[in-house]
Amino acid sequence: MTKRLLTAALLLTVSVIPAFAAKTSLVVGMPIEPPGLDPTIAAPVAIREVTWVNLYEGLVRIDRAGKIQPLLAKSWEVTPDGLTYTFHLQEGVKFHDGSAFDSADVKFAFDRARDPKSTNAQKQIFAPITSIETPDPATVVIKLKETSGNFLYYLGWGDAVIVAPESAANNAANPVGTGPFKFKSWTRGDRVDLVRNPDYWQKDKTKLESVTFRFISDAQAQVAALKAGDVDAFPNLGAPELFAEFQKDSRFKAVAGNTEGEIVAGMNNAKKPFDDVRVRRALMHAVDRKALIEGAYSGFGQPIGSFFSPNNPAFVDMTGVVPYDPEKAKALLKEAGFGNGLSISIKSPQMAYASRSAELLSAMLSEVGVDLKIIPTEFPAKWIEEVFKAKDYDMTIVAHTEPLDIDIFARDNYYFNYKNDTFKALVADAAKTTDEKARYAKYAEAQKILAEDVPALFLFQLPKLGVWNAKVQGLWENSPIPSNDVTDVSWTE
Amino acid sequence: MIKRSRIPLNSALVIGGILTALLIITALVSLVWTPEVPTRVRIAMRLKAPGEVGILGTDHFGRDVASLLMVGAWNSLAIAWPAVLLGAAIGTAIGCAAAAWKGIADEVAMRVSDVVFAFPAVLSAIMIGALVGSGPLAAILAIAVFNIPVFARVTRGVALQVWTLDYIAAARAIGKHPLRITWEDVMPNIAGALIVQVTIQLALAILTEAGLSYLGLGVRPPNPSWGRMLSDAQTYLSQAPHLAIAPGIAIALSVLGLNLLGDGLRDALDPTLKGRGAAA
Numbered sequence: 001m002t003k004r005l006l007t008a009a010l011l012l013t014v015s016v017i018p019a020f021a022a023k024t025s026l027v028v029g030m031p032i033e034p035p036g037l038d039p040t041i042a043a044p045v046a047i048r049e050v051t052w053v054n055l056y057e058g059l060v061r062i063d064r065a066g067k068i069q070p071l072l073a074k075s076w077e078v079t080p081d082g083l084t085y086t087f088h089l090q091e092g093v094k095f096h097d098g099s100a101f102d103s104a105d106v107k108f109a110f111d112r113a114r115d116p117k118s119t120n121a122q123k124q125i126f127a128p129i130t131s132i133e134t135p136d137p138a139t140v141v142i143k144l145k146e147t148s149g150n151f152l153y154y155l156g157w158g159d160a161v162i163v164a165p166e167s168a169a170n171n172a173a174n175p176v177g178t179g180p181f182k183f184k185s186w187t188r189g190d191r192v193d194l195v196r197n198p199d200y201w202q203k204d205k206t207k208l209e210s211v212t213f214r215f216i217s218d219a220q221a222q223v224a225a226l227k228a229g230d231v232d233a234f235p236n237l238g239a240p241e242l243f244a245e246f247q248k249d250s251r252f253k254a255v256a257g258n259t260e261g262e263i264v265a266g267m268n269n270a271k272k273p274f275d276d277v278r279v280r281r282a283l284m285h286a287v288d289r290k291a292l293i294e295g296a297y298s299g300f301g302q303p304i305g306s307f308f309s310p311n312n313p314a315f316v317d318m319t320g321v322v323p324y325d326p327e328k329a330k331a332l333l334k335e336a337g338f339g340n341g342l343s344i345s346i347k348s349p350q351m352a353y354a355s356r357s358a359e360l361l362s363a364m365l366s367e368v369g370v371d372l373k374i375i376p377t378e379f380p381a382k383w384i385e386e387v388f389k390a391k392d393y394d395m396t397i398v399a400h401t402e403p404l405d406i407d408i409f410a411r412d413n414y415y416f417n418y419k420n421d422t423f424k425a426l427v428a429d430a431a432k433t434t435d436e437k438a439r440y441a442k443y444a445e446a447q448k449i450l451a452e453d454v455p456a457l458f459l460f461q462l463p464k465l466g467v468w469n470a471k472v473q474g475l476w477e478n479s480p481i482p483s484n485d486v487t488d489v490s491w492t493e
Numbered sequence: 494m495i496k497r498s499r500i501p502l503n504s505a506l507v508i509g510g511i512l513t514a515l516l517i518i519t520a521l522v523s524l525v526w527t528p529e530v531p532t533r534v535r536i537a538m539r540l541k542a543p544g545e546v547g548i549l550g551t552d553h554f555g556r557d558v559a560s561l562l563m564v565g566a567w568n569s570l571a572i573a574w575p576a577v578l579l580g581a582a583i584g585t586a587i588g589c590a591a592a593a594w595k596g597i598a599d600e601v602a603m604r605v606s607d608v609v610f611a612f613p614a615v616l617s618a619i620m621i622g623a624l625v626g627s628g629p630l631a632a633i634l635a636i637a638v639f640n641i642p643v644f645a646r647v648t649r650g651v652a653l654q655v656w657t658l659d660y661i662a663a664a665r666a667i668g669k670h671p672l673r674i675t676w677e678d679v680m681p682n683i684a685g686a687l688i689v690q691v692t693i694q695l696a697l698a699i700l701t702e703a704g705l706s707y708l709g710l711g712v713r714p715p716n717p718s719w720g721r722m723l724s725d726a727q728t729y730l731s732q733a734p735h736l737a738i739a740p741g742i743a744i745a746l747s748v749l750g751l752n753l754l755g756d757g758l759r760d761a762l763d764p765t766l767k768g769r770g771a772a773a
Contacts, residue, residue: 219728239728241553291536295554350709352728359714360554363534374714376627 022491024209026472028484029222029231031238031351033189033215035380036172039158040113043121044380045401045482048158050192050213052483056161056177059087059106059140060152066311066403066480068152072101072162072178073140082147082434087140093201095164096182102137109162110142124407124431125154147432149439150404157402157481180206180487190215207490219352226252226467233468233475235484238352240298246467254467256300257478260309261399261462263301263353265346265361268393269455270417273344278336280454284322285329286368287361293460296356301460306447307406310461311480314440318451318458329368343371346395347387349379354397357459361397388415399462401482406446407431409455418455506757512750513692520567529557531564532715540733550735553725558739561717565740568629568712569719569747573698576633580640581691587641588648589679592656593671603649606642614639614701618710632711636698647690651683685762689755696751703744719744 034046039056053061059073070076073087093101112118114126128144128151135141144151154160167176175183180202181194194211214231216222219239225231226246236259237243246254267274267283274280289303302310305318333339348358355376362372372395377383379398387393396415400408408414410424423446430442451458464479474488528547535555543550549558587606591599618627618635625631655661656679664674705711706720714721719740726736 220730241728241732245731288536291534294536295534295539355714356553360534362715363532363554366532376709376713 022207022493023471024207024491025212026208026210026486026489026491027212027214027230027232028486029214029216029225029234030484031215031217031222031236032380034192037175037183037186037192038163038168038171039161040109040163040168041119041121041172043384046380048482049484050194051175051177051179052158052161052481053179053485053487054181054194054211055175055179055183056158056163057179058155058157058161059089060156062153062156062403062481064476064478064480064485066478068156071156072106076152083144085142085144085151087142089138089140090201091138093178094199095167095178096176096197097164097167099164099166101162101164101178103134103140104137105162105164106140107132107134108165109168110160112163112168113159120159122154122157122159122402124411125151125157125160147434149431149434149436153404158483181208181211184210206487208486211486213484217350229469232472233466235464235466235468235475235479237465237467240300240463240465243298243300243465243467251470252467253470253472254465255477257464257466257476258309258311259399259401259462259464259479260311260403260405260481261401262304262307262309263357263397263399263459263462264307265357265395265397265457265459266387266416267395267456268391268415268417269419270391271394273336273338273342274394276336277453278332279338279342281322282329282332282336282368283365283370284454284457285325285332286365286370287457287459288324288364289319289459290324292357292360292364295360296353297460297463300463300465302463303460304458306451306458307400307409307456308443308447309403311478312404312443314443316444316447318447321448321451322454326368333368333370338369341369341371343373344394345373345375346397347375347377347383347393348397349377349383351379351399353399353462354379358397361457391415391417395457397459401462403481406443406450409450416455420449420453420455423449423453503757505753506761509750509753509755509757512746513754516566516747516750517570519563520570523560523563523567527557527560527563529560531556531560531717533557540729540736542733543735543739549739550733552722552736553729553733558722558736561722562719562739562743565717565719565722566743566747568716569699569702572629572632572636572702572711573695576636576702577640577691577694577698579633579637580694581644581687583637584641584644584646585648585687587645588650589652589675591645591649592652592679593675599649602645606645609638610642612639615704615708615710618705622710627710628713629711632702632705635705635710636701639701640694640698643694644687644690647686648683651686652679655679655682685758689759689762692751692755692758696748696755699747699751700744703740 030049032046034044034050036042037051039047039051057071060068061071063069072090074090076085076087078085089103095101110126110132113120114129128146128148129142130145131143133141163171180197180200182197184193184195186192192213196209216225219242222234222238223242226234243254246252267280293299293301303319305321308315346358348355358374362374365372387396407427409418410427426442426446430439433439433442468475471492473490473492476485538546538551538555539553541551547557547559552558587602591602614635617638618631621634622631661678664678702711703720706718707724711720712718722740723737729736
C-alpha cells in the first residue's frame with residue numbers, strides 16, 4: 001500500500017513538470033541514413049528528409065497540401081509569355097554562418113546546380129534557364145528559353161534550395177542554409193542533431209529548440225524505440241504489419257497517408273531479353289498487383305499501372321492496360337521465343353517493401369515459367385554504384401519518391417536504359433505547356449505510353465505509415481514531397 | 494568445450510541419434526516430397542495458424558511453414574556438411590603435420606590457427622562474400638575457414654599423445670616415413686576424437702548457417718532457410734508467433750541432437766573410459 005502511494009506521489013510530481021513547460025525537443029526516426037547533407041548534389045530522399053525547409057530554404061516551398069508557397073522569395077511576377085520570372089526576395093535573411101542572403105546567392109546556387117559538372121539530381125529544373133540577372137540585392141530575374149509549366153513548383157524542391165558560395169562546397173558534411181534550424185552534429189550511423197537558429201528571419205516561427213534525426217533501419221527496433229519514447233515520431237514506419245497495433249494505442253497517433261513514391265521493378269531495357277516489349281509485357285501480365293500489395297505491404301498502398309502518383313490531378317488509372325493474366329503472359333513469352341522458360345535476376349535492396357516484393361515477384365513469375373533469381377543489394381550506396389551508375393543489372397526494385405518524376409523515363413542514360421523518342425518529345429512538350437488542362441492531357445497520354453510499353457513493372461504507390469506521440473502536433477500526414485518538415489511542430493500540454 | 498553430460502552414456506547417444514536421424518530423414522524426404530510446394534505463394538491464406546492451414550500454419554506469403562521447414566532442413570545440412578568436412582580435412586592435415594614435425598612447423602601452424610580462430614564466422618562470411626559474392630558458397634567457405642583451426646588443434650592434441658607411444662617410437666626406429674606413420678598408425682587412433690568433433694562442429698555449423706541467413710548472408714531467397722524464416726518472422730511476432738517458434742524449435746532440436754550425439758559418441762569411443770569401466 002505504501003509502495004503504491006509512493007508511486008502515485010512520484011507520478012504526480014513527474015506529471016506536474018511538463019505542465020509548466022511543453023517539451024521543446026523532438027526526435028524523429030528515419031529508416032535510412034543520408035549519405036551527405038546537401039540535397040543539391042545527390043538524389044537520395046534521406047537527404048531531403050533531414051534538410052529540406054528545416055535547414056535549407058528555396059525561393060518557394062511546397063506545403064503539406066502540395067501547393068506552392070513563398071519562402072525566400074516573398075513575391076514574384078511572370079511575364080505573359082511565361083519566359084521571364086522576377087522574384088522579390090526577403091530582406092534581412094542570414095545564412096547560419098552569419099553571411100547575408102541576397103540575389104547573388106540565388107544566382108550562385110542556380111548556376112552551380114546547372115553547371116555541366118554539377119551532380120544535381122534534378123537538372124531538368126534548371127534546363128530552361130538562359131540567364132539569371134541580379135539588378136539589385138533583393139531582386140532576381142530569371143529568363144527561360146522556353147516555357148516551363150512546372151518551373152515554380154520545381155523551385156520548391158530540395159534540389160533548388162539556396163546555398164551560399166562561402167559554404168556550399170562543405171555542405172555535404174557541414175550544411176549551412178537559411179532555415180529555422182542549424183546543423184549541430186552528425187554521429188555517423190546514429191543521428192543528426194539540429195538546433196534552433198536564433199537569428200532566423202521569421203521570428204518565433206518554430207517552437208522547437210532542437211531536432212534530432214535518428215536512423216533506425218530495423219522495423220522491430222523502430223517500434224521498440226517509439227514505445228520506449230526514445231523516438232517521438234516515425235513518419236515512415238518500416239513495417240506495415242506493425243502499424244496496426246499503433247492504430248489501437250491511444251498514446252500514439254497512427255496515420256496512413258500517401259507518398260509520391262511509386263514502387264517499380266525497373267528493367268534494363270537495353271539488355272536482352274528486356275529489349276523486347278513482348279517480354280516486358282509478359283512479365284507485367286504475370287504480376288497480381290493486389291496480391292503483391294497484400295503480401296508485401298499488408299494491403300496498404302494503391303496499385304499503379306503507370307508512373308504517376310494518384311495524388312496528382314493529372315493521374316489516370318492505368319492498371320487495366322496490362323492486367324494480371326498469366327495465360328497471356330505465357331503466350332507472349334512463347335511468341336518472344338521463351339516458351340521453354342527464361343532465367344533472369346533481380347537486384348533487391350534491403351528495404352522490406354523491396355525484398356518482399358522481389359520474393360513475391362519471383363513466385364509470381366515462376367508461375368509463367370520465368371526463373372527470377374534474387375540478388376540482395378544494399379541501398380543506397382551499393383545500389384547507386386551497381387544499378388544506378390554502372391547499370392549492371394537485369395531487374396531491380398525501388399520506390400521513386402520524387403513528385404512528378406515521369407520524365408525519368410525520358411532521360412538519356414538513366415538506369416532503365418529506356419529509349420522512346422515519342423515519349424520523350426511528349427513529356428518535354430507537357431513540361432512546356434503552361435495551360436493546366438492541356439498539360440494534364442499530355443501527361444495522361446504519357447502515362448498511357450508507359451503503361452503499354454512497360455519499361456518497368458509498375459507495382460504500387462508506397463503509403464506513408466506515420467506514427468508519432470499523440471502529444472506531437474504539426475507533422476505531415478501525407479507527403480506530397482519527400483520531407484520531414486518540423487518547422488510547424490509543437491508539443492501540446 | 495562442451496561439458497560431459499551426467500545422463501547415462503547410452504541415452505545421450507540414443508536421443509542424439511534419434512534427433513539427428515530425424516533431421517537427416519526430414520532433409521532427405523524434402524527432396525522428393527513436401528506437403529506443399531514450399532515456394533508457392535498463396536496470399537489469400539497468409540498468416541494462418543497451425544492446424545488451420547497445414548500442420549504448422551502459413552507465413553506472411555501464405556507459404557506452408559511445414560514444407561519450408563523441411564526444405565530448410567536440407568538447405569541447412571547442404572551448407573553445414575560440406576563446410577565442416579572441408580574444414581575438417583584441411584584442419585586435420587595441418588594438425589597431423591604439426592604433430593609429426595613439431596618445431597617451427599608446429600609453432601607456425603598453431604599461431605596461424607590462433608589468428609584465424611579469432612575471426613568470427615560472420616566476419617569471414619562478409620569478407621568472403623565480398624570476394625565470391627554473398628550466397629551459399631560464401632557461407633560454406635566462411636564456416637569451413639572457421640572450422641580449420643578447431644580441427645587443427647584437436648588433431649594436434651590427440652596426435653601428439655599418439656606420437657609418444659612406444660610402437661610409434663618403434664616405427665620411427667625402423668625408419669618409417671612420418672607421412673606413413675601418420676596415415677597408418679596415428680589416424681586410426683585419432684579417428685574417434687575426430688568423429689566426435691565433426692558432430693559437434695556440425696551443430697555449430699547449423700547454428701552459424703542460421704545466423705548468416707538471418708543476416709542475409711547465407712541461402713538466398715526464395716530458397717527457404719531456417720535463419721531467414723526467423724528473420725522474416727520478427728515483425729509478425731505479435732500476429733503470428735508460430736512463424737518464429739517453428740524454425741526456432743527446429744534449430745534448437747537439431748543442435749541439441751547433434752551435441753548429444755557428439756557427447757554420446759565421445760563417451761562410447763573414449764578408451765580411458767572404457768578401460769575404467771572394465772576395471773570396475
